[in-house]
Amino acid sequence: MKSGDLHSIKTGLDGPFAEGASKTVGFVAIPKNRLMLIAGIVWCVAGAMVCRIGLPLLWHFRGRTQAALDLLAVVVFLVFYQLIFAPLVGRHTARIRARPERRLPFWDFFDGRSWTVMAIMMAGGMWLRLSGVAPGWMIAFFYSGLGFALFSCGTRFLVVYWRKDVLMEAAAGGPSGPPS
Numbered sequence: 001m002k003s004g005d006l007h008s009i010k011t012g013l014d015g016p017f018a019e020g021a022s023k024t025v026g027f028v029a030i031p032k033n034r035l036m037l038i039a040g041i042v043w044c045v046a047g048a049m050v051c052r053i054g055l056p057l058l059w060h061f062r063g064r065t066q067a068a069l070d071l072l073a074v075v076v077f078l079v080f081y082q083l084i085f086a087p088l089v090g091r092h093t094a095r096i097r098a099r100p101e102r103r104l105p106f107w108d109f110f111d112g113r114s115w116t117v118m119a120i121m122m123a124g125g126m127w128l129r130l131s132g133v134a135p136g137w138m139i140a141f142f143y144s145g146l147g148f149a150l151f152s153c154g155t156r157f158l159v160v161y162w163r164k165d166v167l168m169e170a171a172a173g174g175p176s177g178p179p180s
Contacts, residue, residue: 028105028106028107029101029103029104029105029106030103030104030105030106031102031103032096032099032101032102032103032104032108032166032167033161033164033166033167034106034161035096035104035106035108035109035166036093036096036109036157036158036160036161036165036166037157037158037161038106038109039092039109039110039154039157040154040155040156040157040158040160040161041154041158042109042154043085043150043151043153043154043157044150044151044154044155044158045154046150046151046154047147047148047149047150047151047152047153047154048147048151049147050125050143050146050147050150051143051144051147051148051151052147053129053139053143053147054073054139054140054141054142054143054144054145054146054147055143055144055147057136057137057139057140057143057144058070058073058140058141058144060136060140061136061137061140065137069137069140069141070141072141072142072145073140073141073142073144073145073148074145075145076141076142076144076145076146076149077144077145077146077148077149077152078145079145080145080146080149080150081148081149081152081153084149085149085150085152085153086153086156088114088153089153089156089157089160092109092110092111092114092157093160093165093166095111096108096109096166097165097166097167097168125143
């Protein structure tokens with residue numbers, strides 16, 4: 001096997017574009033711990049944007065139904081935080097930690113499946129709001145709970161970044177480092 005063959009396997013490109021591909025990947029590659037910073041910022045911004053839609057609506061529906069809507073928002077938060085987003089933080093942290101490279105492309109804070117789910121959720125959310133299928137009171141509690149769950153998991157990514165958890169060896173005892 002020639003070195004050019006190995007380069008073709010690594011980048012998936014052949015011919016005149018192969019040399020430029022390694023420079024491009026090198027240009028967008030960042031230390032893998034910074035992927036956690038990017039993920040934290042993206043999730044916190046997304047959560048804030050979703051809350052920006054839900055919280056004013058929740059405030060608009062103040063009155064007799066306020067307690068019920070607040071309770072539903074808490075339920076949405078707990079379901080999304082505990083069952084969906086918090087496990088995702090752990091999964092992405094473990095996936096990035098397991099990668100042998102020290103530098104990765106900045107978009108690797110998500111895997112392909114997560115990028116797809118994010119795109120579907122964004123498109124579905126826009127459709128629900130703009131089509132009028134979901135009433136305002138439903139958007140109010142759902143978006144408020146979802147936004148807080150996204151923001152909270154964004155802070156979890158930031159903690160992983162500050163603790164440098166993805167730089168620890170996988171065999172060192174998990175995300176919090178070696179056992180005491």
